[in-house]
Amino acid sequence: MFISSLQDKVVIITGCSSGIGLATTRLFLERGALVFGIDIGTIPQKLSDDFSTFNFYQTNLVDSQAAEHAVAKCIGKHNRIDVLVNCAGVSDGWNSADTITFSDGDVDGEWERVMAINLTVPIRMMKAVLPAMKEQKGGSIVNVASKAGISGASAGIAYTASKHGLVGATKNAAWRFHQEGIRCNGVLPGGVATNIASSVQMDQFDPAGFNSFFPIVQLHVSKDSEGTPVPVIGVDDVARGIAFLASDEAKMINGAMIPIDNAWSTI
Ligand SMILES: NC(=O)c1ccc[n+]([C@@H]2O[C@H](COP(=O)([O-])OP(=O)(O)OC[C@H]3O[C@@H](n4cnc5c(N)ncnc54)[C@H](O)[C@@H]3O)[C@@H](O)[C@H]2O)c1
Numbered sequence: 516m517f518i519s520s521l522q523d524k525v526v527i528i529t530g531c532s533s534g535i536g537l538a539t540t541r542l543f544l545e546r547g548a549l550v551f552g553i554d555i556g557t558i559p560q561k562l563s564d565d566f567s568t569f570n571f572y573q574t575n576l577v578d579s580q581a582a583e584h585a586v587a588k589c590i591g592k593h594n595r596i597d598v599l600v601n602c603a604g605v606s607d608g609w610n611s612a613d614t615i616t617f618s619d620g621d622v623d624g625e626w627e628r629v630m631a632i633n634l635t636v637p638i639r640m641m642k643a644v645l646p647a648m649k650e651q652k653g654g655s656i657v658n659v660a661s662k663a664g665i666s667g668a669s670a671g672i673a674y675t676a677s678k679h680g681l682v683g684a685t686k687n688a689a690w691r692f693h694q695e696g697i698r699c700n701g702v703l704p705g706g707v708a709t710n711i712a713s714s715v716q717m718d719q720f721d722p723a724g725f726n727s728f729f730p731i732v733q734l735h736v737s738k739d740s741e742g743t744p745v746p747v748i749g750v751d752d753v754a755r756g757i758a759f760l761a762s763d764e765a766k767m768i769n770g771a772m773i774p775i776d777n778a779w780s781t782i
Contacts (some may be wrong), residue, residue, distance in 0.1 A: 522547035530603030534709025538750035586643035601637035605714035609724035633677035689770030705776025735779035
């Protein structure tokens, strides 16, 4: 039997239906965790078929009560929460301060759209799980930030600000609850092949911003035979980093941001 410090942990993973969240969900299930996955998208059917320890909750986490309701459902099922992985997120359209759009009446702006899911939702989720973690006197939170959480040159302004915000929120939670046995860490992945490009709203794509930032992104990707950039970091690489931070192996790591980018963070 595979013994791991994730065995029987109750774990909430947002964004479990695709990309990094999907790979993380599979890895945690393989390591014996009981995973409560949340996504606006459809159930990852294969995981549901393969693991009776997987539960899925479909919701748009941006809705005001969604985080609270989802966490209440998880507690109703398992009576505790050991780990929260905040992974759900969207890309921006590479807009900068000159082109970013703001919500106005019924028109959605890129700023509010990206900040809502990438920053407000993780904080709402933390707020929702903290009462249970405090009562248990323990818990581990892992926030999926990005290289864009420490660099100003790898994404548009909304994504960059949202991930910088998430880094700050992670450190803030780490210090605030460190005496209560609750840890809060983050990962900073480089470019990974997932479905995130489909979250770009093409009517809000800024070619000038893209052309300014993309050379920086290209510094850490490989190229295929036709010269098309190919990410070298896989979803499983990020999932393993998240699993480590979530587990008791990392029990004195608190408030840390771990780059998973094959040295891209060094420049
Ligand atoms: N792919 C990359 O290059 C990369 C790099 C660094 C960080 N990240 C971060 O990794 C995380 C996962 O992204 P990914 O690349 O796997 O993308 P992805 O698009 O493959 O997965 C994101 C998931 O989040 C879900 N989601 C989006 N909005 C939601 C909402 N309102 N409510 C509930 N679920 C919602 C989507 O349905 C999707 O299943 C994101 O936070 C992203 O910013 C990605």
